[in-house]
Amino acid sequence: MPRPAAPRDVYLQPGDLHFAGVGTRIRTLLGSCVSLVFWHPRHRLGGMCHYMLPTRGMPGPKLDGRYGDEAMLLLLEAISARGTRAxxxxxxxxxxxxxxxxxxxRATRHVGQQNIDMAHQLIARHGLVSHGEHVGGTGHRHLIFDIWSGQLALKQSPLVADSGCPTGVQPA
Structure with missing residues (x-):
């Protein structure tokens, strides 16, 4: 499907998620956080989350997209609300x-690895299948998802060595 004349551009901050149809582009920047990206090729529906931590253990009164297990439930609710199945x-x-x-x-599992492990657990728990992944390593990932086509664009930026900044991000 061709690009819409004026696609809606949605930028996800940590803890955000978005689910939409044709005409929407979702983008985010990931470090240790994880994005789950769902796309329905026939209905041209899709969604993405940007979770920061695997779980908060005890859910609060309202689901919170900052946690992997709760972000997955929010996406599954959005999928169901559209009359489709995950x-x-x-x-x-x-x-x-x-x-x-x-x-x-080095023996400790860093938060990024914990987030990846949670994604795999959630996929198994909900009886889903992963159609691909780009996880682990170091550095940032710039991710763009065009819902109208299902196209994903990914650019990984390495950490900058010896920058004096612990995340490798250079101050502006």
Whole structure:
């Protein structure tokens, strides 16, 4: 499907998620956070989340997209509200980078790896199938998802060595 004349551009901050139809582009920047991306090729529906932590353990009164398990439930609610089933979607996983590779014990699973592990657990728990992933490593991932075509664009930026900034991001 060709690009819409004036696509709606949605930028996800950590903890955000968005679900929409044709005419929407969703973008985000990931470090240790993870995005789950759902796309329905026939209905041209899709959604993306940007979760920061695997779980908060005990859910609060309202689901919170900052946590992987709750972000998944919010996306599944959006899918159901559109009269579709999650199993009809192509699902992909992105992110989970180690943003502090030189800090702490190497034997400890960094938060990025914990987020990746949660994504895999959630996919299995809900009986879904991953159609691809780009996870782990170090650095940032710039992710763009065009719902009208299902096209995903990904650019990974490495951490800047010896920058004096622990995340590798240079101050402006």
């Amino acid at each position: 199993s009809e979607y192509h699902l992909r996983i992105f992110g989970g980078g180690n943003m502090f590779p030189n800090v702490g014990a």
